[in-house]
Structure formats: structure tokens, C-alpha cells
Amino acid sequence: MPLKHTTLITWLMALLLILPIAVGLIGTLLPAFQYFPPLGEHRMAFTPWQNLFAQGEFYASLKLTLITGIVAPVIALWLALSLLAWGYERAFFKKFEALLSPLLAIPHAAIAIGLLFLLSPSGWLVRLFSPWLTGFDRPPNWISVQDPYGLSLIFALVIKEMPYLLFVMLATMKSIQARESLQVCQSLGYSRYTAWRKVLIPQLYPLIRLPIFIVITFSLTVVDLALVIGPNTPSTLAVTLFRWFNDPDLSMRFMASAGAVFLMLSIALVLGGWEMAHYLLSKITRTERSNGKRHGLTDAVLAVGRILGLVTLLSGFVALLLLPVWSLAKRWRFPDALPSQWTFDNLERAAPLLITLTSNTLIIALSATLIACLVSLLMLETKRLIAKGTNQRNNTRAQHHAFDWLIYVPILLPQIGFLFGLHVLLIYLDLNGALSAIIALHLMYVLPYVYLTLKGPYLAYEEEYLRQANRLNHKPWRNYVLIKLAMLKPAIFTAFAIGFSVSIAQYLPTLIAGEGRYSTLTTEAVTQAASGDRKQVGSMALLQAAFPILVFWLALTLPPRWTKWRLAMKMTLKRKTKCSA
Numbered sequence: 165m166p167l168k169h170t171t172l173i174t175w176l177m178a179l180l181l182i183l184p185i186a187v188g189l190i191g192t193l194l195p196a197f198q199y200f201p202p203l204g205e206h207r208m209a210f211t212p213w214q215n216l217f218a219q220g221e222f223y224a225s226l227k228l229t230l231i232t233g234i235v236a237p238v239i240a241l242w243l244a245l246s247l248l249a250w251g252y253e254r255a256f257f258k259k260f261e262a263l264l265s266p267l268l269a270i271p272h273a274a275i276a277i278g279l280l281f282l283l284s285p286s287g288w289l290v291r292l293f294s295p296w297l298t299g300f301d302r303p304p305n306w307i308s309v310q311d312p313y314g315l316s317l318i319f320a321l322v323i324k325e326m327p328y329l330l331f332v333m334l335a336t337m338k339s340i341q342a343r344e345s346l347q348v349c350q351s352l353g354y355s356r357y358t359a360w361r362k363v364l365i366p367q368l369y370p371l372i373r374l375p376i377f378i379v380i381t382f383s384l385t386v387v388d389l390a391l392v393i394g395p396n397t398p399s400t401l402a403v404t405l406f407r408w409f410n411d412p413d414l415s416m417r418f419m420a421s422a423g424a425v426f427l428m429l430s431i432a433l434v435l436g437g438w439e440m441a442h443y444l445l446s447k448i449t450r451t452e453r454s455n456g457k458r459h460g461l462t463d464a465v466l467a468v469g470r471i472l473g474l475v476t477l478l479s480g481f482v483a484l485l486l487l488p489v490w491s492l493a494k495r496w497r498f499p500d501a502l503p504s505q506w507t508f509d510n511l512e513r514a515a516p517l518l519i520t521l522t523s524n525t526l527i528i529a530l531s532a533t534l535i536a537c538l539v540s541l542l543m544l545e546t547k548r549l550i551a552k553g554t555n556q557r558n559n560t561r562a563q564h565h566a567f568d569w570l571i572y573v574p575i576l577l578p579q580i581g582f583l584f585g586l587h588v589l590l591i592y593l594d595l596n597g598a599l600s601a602i603i604a605l606h607l608m609y610v611l612p613y614v615y616l617t618l619k620g621p622y623l624a625y626e627e628e629y630l631r632q633a634n635r636l637n638h639k640p641w642r643n644y645v646l647i648k649l650a651m652l653k654p655a656i657f658t659a660f661a662i663g664f665s666v667s668i669a670q671y672l673p674t675l676i677a678g679e680g681r682y683s684t685l686t687t688e689a690v691t692q693a694a695s696g697d698r699k700q701v702g703s704m705a706l707l708q709a710a711f712p713i714l715v716f717w718l719a720l721t722l723p724p725r726w727t728k729w730r731l732a733m734k735m736t737l738k739r740k741t742k743c744s745a
Contacts, residue, residue, distance in 0.1 A: 170546040177543055178566040184586055184608065185573055191585020195421035202588070203414055212418035222423065224398040226430070232314040232400065233384035234434060236321035241376060243322065243476060244329040245368075246469025249360035252334075253343055261334060265720075267327040267480050269661070269712035271669035273690050276320050276392035277705040278483030281490055281698065283308050283316060286498050288486055294499035303498055310395055317394040321386070323480040325379045326473065332375045333368060340367040357463035362453045369442070377435055378575055384431055385578035388671035388686065392693045401427055402580050406672070409584050420584070428581045487709060490702030510699040517688075522707060525684040527599070528674070529667035529711075532606035536614040536663050537656065541649075543567050543615065544622040551623075571615055574608045579672045587676050597679040605673035614663040621655035654723040661719035665712035 194200065198209035216222055251257035267275075282288050286303035294300040309316045337343075342364055349359035390400045398404065401423065408420035452460070490496075494507035511518070547568070583605070587596065595601040625648065633643040649656065674687050685708040692701045 170549045173542065173546050174550070174567055177539065178570050181567070181608075181611070182570050182573065184589070184604075185577065185582055187589050188582030188584075188586035189577075191588045192421050192424050192582055193585075195418050195585075196425045197422075198418055200418065203417075205418075212422035215419045216422045216426065219419070221398050221404060222401070225401040225404040226426075228314050228395065228398060229384055229401040229427075230430070230434070232317050232321065232394075233380065236318045236383045237325065237376065237380045239318070240322045240325035240329055240379065242465075242469050243326050243473035244333060245360070245365060246466045247326075247330060247473040248333050249357055249364075249466050250470040252337065253346065263477070263481075264327045264331050265716050266484065266713055267323070267477070268331060269665045269716045270484060270709045271665070271686055271712065272320075272324055272386065272389045273392055273669070273671065273686050273693075274487065274705040274709040275324055275480065275483060276389050277689060277693055277701055278486050279316065279320050279323070279393055279479075280309055280693065281486040281702070282479065282483045283319075288482070288489075288501070291499045291501050300499060309393055312395050312397070314395055314400070317390055317400070319476075319479075320389055320393050321383050323476055323483075324389070325383070326476060327480075329372065329375060329379065332372050336368065336371045339371060340364065342368075353458045355459050355463060357466045358458060358460055361460070361462065361466065366446070366453070374572070376438075380434060380438065381431055381576055381578060384434065385427065385580055387580065388669075388690045391690055402578065405580050409580075417584075424578070424581045424584070427578055431578060484709060487702050487706040490698045491706045493699060493702075511703055514700050514703050518685075518703060518707060521683055521685045521688050521704065522711075524682050525668060525686070525708075526711070528602055528606055528682070528684065529664050531603045532610045532667045533614065533660055533663040535603070535607055536611040537618075537660055539611060540615040540618050540659065541622070544618060548623060548627075571612045575612050583672055583676045590677060596677070597681045598677075599682060601677040602674055602682055605677045606667045606670050609670060609673065610663040610667050613666050614659045617659040617662050618652075618655055621652060625652060650727075653726060654719075657719035657723050661712070661716045664715045668708065668712050 195205075196212055198205050198207065198211050251260060280287070284290075284303075285306045285308055287308075290298065290300065290304065298304075345363055345367075346356075346359055349363055350356065354362070385402045386400075387402050387406050390403045394400055394403065399407075405420050405423045405427065408416045408423065411417075411420075452462075489503065491510055492506050492508065493503035494509065495505040496503035586605075590596040590598075590601050629651065630643060630648050633647050634640055637643065668684075669686060671686050671690060674682070674684050685704050689701060689704040689708055692704065
């Protein structure tokens with residue numbers, strides 16, 4: 165791509181990325197110290213912090229947040245490592261890997277709604293064993309979802325996070341030469357689990373540290389998942405802050421801002437504590453890893469994790485399958501395992517609302533993802549040119565520039581920590597409630613995933629193909645599109661699918677920027693989840709889950725067939741031209 169002023173472009177895009185985040189953080193930090201001119205507060209004070217620490221609900225919410233936000237990543241990491249150690253390089257595991265895509269693509273709210281249908285006292289799991297085993301003719305008086313201990317929330321977080329961690333681990337296996345290491349260890353008599361525990365997992369962890377931090381941050385700050393399946397009294401701290409920010413009493417914003425700052429500090433402490441725990445665990449287990457024993461009792465931890473991991477994945481798929489069942493059910497009385505009558509009336513009755521929600525969802529997701537793809541291609545080309553200017557080879561890792569570091573900021577910072585501060589800027593610019601503002605906020609979260617997905621394949625591209633094309637036909641832009649981007653189709657399609665699914669799942673950015681004027685499938689499904697109308701909620705969650713799966717399927721199907729179809733169409737057009745002549 166013939167670009168000029170690459171350094172200027174890099175810093176300009178970095179500024180455009182970090183400026184709204186900085187404004188949002190300032191807009192949250194200042195009200196935390198009582199400074200908020202729109203409400204007539206022009207002096208700094210510690211009153212919001214005093215009010216925050218005087219709230220009994222704050223401590224209960226913080227305790228629940230720390231429990232769910234730490235336990236869920238620990239379990240997700242344990243189960244992902246166990247499944248990887250059990251199945252890596254085995255023939256059946258290739259098919260198993262293909263099953264991860266649906267769970268990765270499904271938005272959090274759809275997973276949570278499916279789990280409600282599965283685990284609630286009148287859910288399918290109880291129906292399956294009733295009344296022949298349980299004796300229940302009516303739903304039991306259990307608190308199996310939205311329980312006060314957050315167990316159902318932890319389960320939902322593990323179902324969503326474990327496939328992501330497993331996917332990241334599989335992508336890094338070649339970097340540590342896992343196949344060769346495993347073969348050497350097994351030839352020396354080490355069991356499979358012992359080889360992973362002593363040799364491969366210590367090499368793997370540094371490569372997946374950042375994805376683990378992303379998972380921890382998400383667990384501590386998730387709102388939509390906690391609203392659907394998390395406890396209500398008290399709720400997690402992110403949900404409590406969300407309620408305070410939306411309180412009609414505007415003075416509650418001061419205490420909410422202080423709580424958001426405290427939540428960000430808590431995340432930093434948790435991440436620091438996580439690294440300290442990893443360091444201590446490495447020190448403690450160093451002797452055990454080098455004692456030469458071919459088997460160990462701790463191998464049972466991975467064996468148990470394998471079984472629990474399979475159960476967790478199965479639960480996730482069953483929860484997804486229940487979405488279309490409820491959306492098509494006409495009569496489904498307890499304790500019937502399946503509906504006694506089926507109908508499409510539920511979808512027809514909700515069709516006007518679903519069409520509006522679907523159009524809003526697709527417009528926002530497609531716009532944000534297309535822009536993210538274009539920006540990512542631009543930034544990766546500038547990165548390649550900068551690397552070329554510093555005498556680095558194109559197929560090696562280019563130097564990091566500012567954009568590379570700042571791209572992680574939106575996904576590492578809690579949404580509740582700066583989106584409400586950014587809302588003040590949108591009001592000042594008269595962009596609140598505008599569709600463009602929603603797309604811009606979605607772009608902040610879509611861009612990091614698209615950029616990181618494209619980064620490896622784009623920088624590994626062999627530029628000699630493009631140079632040869634430019635020598636034969638000096639049309640750089642045409643060759644860039646028809647040759648380089650055409651050869652990068654699989655990576656571009658995959659990045660688009662990931663970005664699309666990320667945009668579909670966004671809840672807080674849509675609510676804050678849209679102010680309720682533009683409802684999407686995600687926002688409406690979360691809102692309606694507590695209504696009790698499972699048929700309507702199931703219809704919304706079904707559509708919410710269907711579009712990302714469809715896009716992922718297209719991303720896998722189109723690239724290998726694209727050239728064949730294009731050439732066939734070209735030949736057909738030539739024949740029609742000859743016939744007409």
C-alpha cells in the first residue's frame with residue numbers, strides 16, 4: 165500500500181484511540197472527588213468516598229465481586245489447561261476444536277439466558293429428572309440461579325471464558341514446540357499429564373498472561389451477564405454502580421464515580437495479587453518439577469479438570485439448544501421434558517419488535533466491524549512500513565509503536581470506569597442518543613480484537629508477491645486489493661467474524677451512548693430476561709446467538725471457495741458477452 169507520513173498516521177490514530185478513554189477517565193475521576201460543574205460542584209472534596217464507605221451494600225457487593233471475579237478465572241484456566249493436556253495432538257481433538265467457535269461467538273447475554281432455561285427450578289435439567297427420579301410435580305422452591313453466593317454467575321463466566329482461554333492456548337502451541345516436547349517427555353517415560361504439568365504449562369503461561377488478565381478484568385466488571393444470572397441482593401459491584409449511575413437522584417453519581425475508581429484500583433490489586441500467587445506457586449513447585457518422577461498425585465487435578473471441562477462445555481451447548489426450543493414452544497407444562505405443542509406464533513407475534521431490534525443490531529455491528537477492519541489494515545501497513553524503514557525484514561516481528569500498546573487499554577479497563585465519564589462528553593458535543601455515537605463506542609471494543617487477529621497473518625505475509633505484481637503492472641492500490649488482500653482473505657474474514665460477535669455482545673456502550681433510543685437484541689434481551697416471558701426472551705436470545713454463528717460459518721466457508729466462484733462467474737460473463745456479440 166503506497167502510504168506516506170506513516171509516523172504521523174500512527175500517532176494520530178493512537179491519539180484518536182486514547183483521547184475518548186482519557187476524557188472518560190477524567191469524567192469519572194473528578195466527580196469521585198465532588199468536582200462536577202454541571203451539578204454546581206466546583207470544589208474538590210472527599211464526601212463521595214465517605215458516603216461510599218458508609219454504604220453497607222458496597223461491602224457486600226465488593227465481596228461478591230471478588231469471589232466471582234477471582235474464582236471464575238481460576239476454574240476456567242484449570243479446565244482449559246486440563247482439556248488441552250488431555251486432547252492435544254490426538255485425532256479426535258481436531259473436531260473438538262471446531263466446537264469452540266459457537267461458544268466463542270455467542271454473546272454473554274444469550275449464554276446467560278440459556279443457562280436460566282437450563283438451571284432454574286422449572287428449567288430443563290429439573291424437568292429431565294422429574295417426576296420419575298425427583299418426585300417433583302411442581303417446580304421446587306430452590307434458588308438455583310441468581311443465588312446469593314454467585315455460584316450460577318461463576319458457572320456462566322466459566323462457560324464463556326474457558327473456550328476463549330483454550331482457543332488462545334491452541335494458537336500458541338507452535339511457539340513452545342509443544343509436539344516435540346511432548347514426544348520427548350513421553351519417550352522418557354513421563355505420563356501425559358506429568359509432561360504437561362512439569363514442562364509445557366510453565367512455558368505456556370507467559371504467552372497467555374495478557375488473555376488471562378483480560379478474562380479477570382471481564383469477570384470483575386461484567387454487567388449484562390450479572391444482571392441476567394447473577395445475584396440481586398446484593399448484586400456485584402459493577403451492577404450496583406450501574407444502578408447508582410442511573411439513579412434519578414443525580415447526586416448519586418458522585419458516590420458511583422468513587423465506586424468506579426475503587427473498582428479500577430481493585431482490579432489492579434487483583435492482577436498484582438494474581439502475579440504474586442503465580443510467582444510463589446512457581447517457587448513452591450520448582451523442586452517437584454525437577455525431581456524426575458514420571459507420575460505424580462497432582463496429575464489427578466488435571467484428570468478431574470478434564471471431566472469437569474467436558475461437563476461445562478456440554479452445559480453450554482445444551483443451554484444454547486434450549487433457546488430455539490423455548491422460542492417455538494406453544495405449550496410446555498412442568499414437568500414435561502419437551503413441549504407438548506409447537507408453534508411459530510411466538511416469532512410472528514414478536515416479529516415487528518424483532519425486525520426493529522435486528523436492524524439496529526446489524527447496522528451497528530456491521531458499521532463498527534467494517535471500520536475496525538479498515539483501521540486495522542491501515543495501522544498494520546504503517547507498522548510494516550515503519551519496520552521496513554528500520555531495516556527489519558517484513559516477515560519478522562516489527563517494532564512496537566504507540567498504537568500497539570494503547571490498543572489493549574479499552575479491553576483491560578472496566579467499562580463502568582470510563583463510559584459514564586465519556587457520556588458527559590457526548591452530552592457536551594450533543595451526540596448523546598445518536599447512532600454514530602453508539603457505533604463509535606462499539607468501535608473502541610471491536611478494534612482491539614480485529615487488530616490483534618489480523619496482526620500475525622498480515623505481518624507474516626510475503627511481500628515478494630506484491631513487488632512482482634507492481635513490476636508487471638504499476639498499479640499499487642489495485643495490486644494491494646486484488647493480490648495482497650485476496651491472499652489474506654481467511655484472516656480478514658476471521659477478524660471480521662470476531663469483531664462482529666464482539667459488537668453484537670456490547671451492552672453498556674449501547675445503553676450509555678444510545679440513551680435507550682436505539683435498542684438492540686442484546687439490550688432488549690437483558691431487559692426482558694426478568695419479565696418471565698420465556699418465549700419472547702428465547703426468541704431474542706435465539707436471534708442474538710444466530711447472527712454471530714452465521715458470520716463465523718461464512719468466515720470459514722467463503723475464503724476457500726471465493727476464487728473458484730469468482731473464476732466461474734468470470735467465465736460465465738465472458739460466454740454471455742460472446743453469445744450477445
